[in-house]
Amino acid sequence: MEYEDYKKKIIDARRAYNSGDINASISLFEEAMEEFCDVDDALDLGLIYSEAKRFNDAKRLIEGIIKEEEEDYARSFYCLGYILDENNEYSEALLNYKKAYSIDPIAKYAFAIARMLDEMNDKEAIKYYLVASKDMKNDYWVNLNIGSWYERHSKYDEALKYTLKAYNISNNKEMVNYNLGVIYSRLEKYDLSLKHYLDEIKCDKPYELVYYNLGVLYKDVYKDYENSKYYYLKGISKNKENLNLWYNLGCLNAIYKNYLDAYRCFLYVKLKKVDVISWIEKDSELADFRESKEYELLKE
Numbered sequence: 001m002e003y004e005d006y007k008k009k010i011i012d013a014r015r016a017y018n019s020g021d022i023n024a025s026i027s028l029f030e031e032a033m034e035e036f037c038d039v040d041d042a043l044d045l046g047l048i049y050s051e052a053k054r055f056n057d058a059k060r061l062i063e064g065i066i067k068e069e070e071e072d073y074a075r076s077f078y079c080l081g082y083i084l085d086e087n088n089e090y091s092e093a094l095l096n097y098k099k100a101y102s103i104d105p106i107a108k109y110a111f112a113i114a115r116m117l118d119e120m121n122d123k124e125a126i127k128y129y130l131v132a133s134k135d136m137k138n139d140y141w142v143n144l145n146i147g148s149w150y151e152r153h154s155k156y157d158e159a160l161k162y163t164l165k166a167y168n169i170s171n172n173k174e175m176v177n178y179n180l181g182v183i184y185s186r187l188e189k190y191d192l193s194l195k196h197y198l199d200e201i202k203c204d205k206p207y208e209l210v211y212y213n214l215g216v217l218y219k220d221v222y223k224d225y226e227n228s229k230y231y232y233l234k235g236i237s238k239n240k241e242n243l244n245l246w247y248n249l250g251c252l253n254a255i256y257k258n259y260l261d262a263y264r265c266f267l268y269v270k271l272k273k274v275d276v277i278s279w280i281e282k283d284s285e286l287a288d289f290r291e292s293k294e295y296e297l298l299k300e
Contacts, residue, residue: 006036022052043079050083058083074104090119107135111142140169144176151183159183178207190221211235212245225256243269254289263294
């Protein structure tokens with residue numbers, strides 16, 4: 001195979017990948033690399049292996065590149081970090097992202113480090129997020145993640161600032177309206193919180209917890225039983241294994257004296273091997289329910 005033929009096959013491999021045929025793409029990459037192998041093409045194949053859940057193949061390929069050819073090529077370490085990240089090997093992923101950044105301190109690598117540190121609840125994440133934001137100030141995920149970090153650390157003004165930046169970049173993308181709903185709720189701006197939660201469920205893939213938060217908001221702030229119940233049930237229809245939704249629906253029914261329905265919700269949680277009795281015992285809203293025959297039946 002001549003080098004020109006190699007490049008043509010690589011183009012075909014990329015075309016197959018872009019059309020969604022990952023297996024054909026892998027086969028074409030592998031055929032092309034039987035005689036020639038450009039480093040970046042091999043790294044791309046490693047990433048495609050990872051996407052196909054062939055993590056061992058992906059790691060073996062890129063570790064070989066690093067060992068034999070490219071000990072100082074930052075993208076090699078970044079790609080290895082990405083593969084480890086996708087396989088939930090966060091500590092090793094972080095080491096490789098940091099190695100890539102030490103060779104070539106670009107914003108993309110700083111953002112990868114920030115994500116890993118954030119995943120590991122390391123407060124140093126914000127340092128790398130802010131470094132990344134200098135060159136990626138119009139990146140949706142950079143701004144959204146910075147806003148999320150500030151919200152989790154109770155810095156709500158900064159959280160709002162960055163989350164609104166993400167919103168202005170793309171106001172109908174997943175998570176951004178949910179995050180704004182959370183922040184406005186923290187700031188006790190409940191009408192704005194409600195607006196953004198409702199906008200979140202209009203997205204193609206709304207964040208699952210939005211239904212829980214809507215149920216709580218309607219119950220605790222607006223004292224609206226019907227809407228609270230509706231969103232708890234909507235959330236359950238999306239994921240019936242979310243036991244927090246079942247429990248809160250049970251609480252809602254108990255508060256409004258629908259003890260049989262409350263019992264059924266709590267029983268579902270109990271049957272999932274959760275100590276729901278201890279939850280109920282500690283819940284101040286359920287004092288009356290604890291005096292009911294349905295509660296006695298639940299304890300059996």
